[in-house]
Amino acid sequence: MSPTDVFHLIIPRSWVRSPPALPYKIPDNGVSDFYSLGDQRASLPKVVPRLDQSQVVIRMLNRTPPSAIRRQLRREVGFGCPARDCGIPYLTWHHFDPPWRDRQHHEPEGMIALCLLHAGQADAGAFTKERLQELKRKAPENAEEIRGELTWMRREVLALVGGNWYFDTPTILQVGNTSAIAFDRDADGYLLLNLRFPSPTGMPRVRIVENFFTVNPDQVDDVACAARGRTIQIDYANGDRFSHQYRDIRDQNALLERYGLYIGGPIPDQIRFPLTVVEVSERTQGILDFDAHQTWIGGMRMTRSWSISNHVGVMIGATREQERVWFP
Numbered sequence: 001m002s003p004t005d006v007f008h009l010i011i012p013r014s015w016v017r018s019p020p021a022l023p024y025k026i027p028d029n030g031v032s033d034f035y036s037l038g039d040q041r042a043s044l045p046k047v048v049p050r051l052d053q054s055q056v057v058i059r060m061l062n063r064t065p066p067s068a069i070r071r072q073l074r075r076e077v078g079f080g081c082p083a084r085d086c087g088i089p090y091l092t093w094h095h096f097d098p099p100w101r102d103r104q105h106h107e108p109e110g111m112i113a114l115c116l117l118h119a120g121q122a123d124a125g126a127f128t129k130e131r132l133q134e135l136k137r138k139a140p141e142n143a144e145e146i147r148g149e150l151t152w153m154r155r156e157v158l159a160l161v162g163g164n165w166y167f168d169t170p171t172i173l174q175v176g177n178t179s180a181i182a183f184d185r186d187a188d189g190y191l192l193l194n195l196r197f198p199s200p201t202g203m204p205r206v207r208i209v210e211n212f213f214t215v216n217p218d219q220v221d222d223v224a225c226a227a228r229g230r231t232i233q234i235d236y237a238n239g240d241r242f243s244h245q246y247r248d249i250r251d252q253n254a255l256l257e258r259y260g261l262y263i264g265g266p267i268p269d270q271i272r273f274p275l276t277v278v279e280v281s282e283r284t285q286g287i288l289d290f291d292a293h294q295t296w297i298g299g300m301r302m303t304r305s306w307s308i309s310n311h312v313g314v315m316i317g318a319t320r321e322q323e324r325v326w327f328p
């Protein structure tokens, strides 16, 4: 549970005037029926008996809105922070009408998606209510290409791609002459991801070059980048999906606990802990399907294999024409 979680206690107004004996203090300045109970949540019972012997249920409202509202707020801003010249796709949710401190709510008309920097500035009052409403209305016109950077830098990663493991394997997937999933290193030895997402239609899809990603907004249904940079998920209108996620793993037990289903046998000796797992899955209808559990290419299914210290993990043949359409 994060420190931003807030419990809401729905109480009768009469309690404000003459509070019953409760294991916490009811603010005496309150006129709303909602109270933030802060640190006292641990000692809070789920159901509180009322003076009239009926009961009040305590509900928890998390500051993170439900997924449908998050999607609506992302779409509204064209999947990037709408503050001037920003466009960062790692978004958080700013409540401004009314502000969260005045009333906890998830009403999308009083909320806007912003990057962490601009959300912090908005919390401090940098943007007026009118300005935020303008940004909500104008943002879609500004939406062009969505750009961002993968900021988790590591010298070694264990990649889980389509249900199979790749370690010290610079090219994970090669299609014809195209490196579709591959790592480079920067001058300091940190791994940089390069990725071309095959397109069934010849329209450009997500592309990652040395950790910088660009997403053409055509046919995009949703681009969800977690504000702290750990996950990215892109959904296309035809059901295609790309997702990418980092996870730090402290030891062998933690790896087994998290990924036991995907580990076919003993963990190879070359794998040292702690390590960072990068999970990549991509689904392109009719071309390939690297889902969370397995890899499907044509009629072939591959799962729970380990590719260690190979130059190329998986190589798929493709004609020049296929390559031209799949990787525009």
Ligand SMILES: [Zn+2]
Binding pocket: 081, 082, 083, 086, 087, 088, 114, 115, 116, 117, 118
């Ligand atoms: Zn921003």
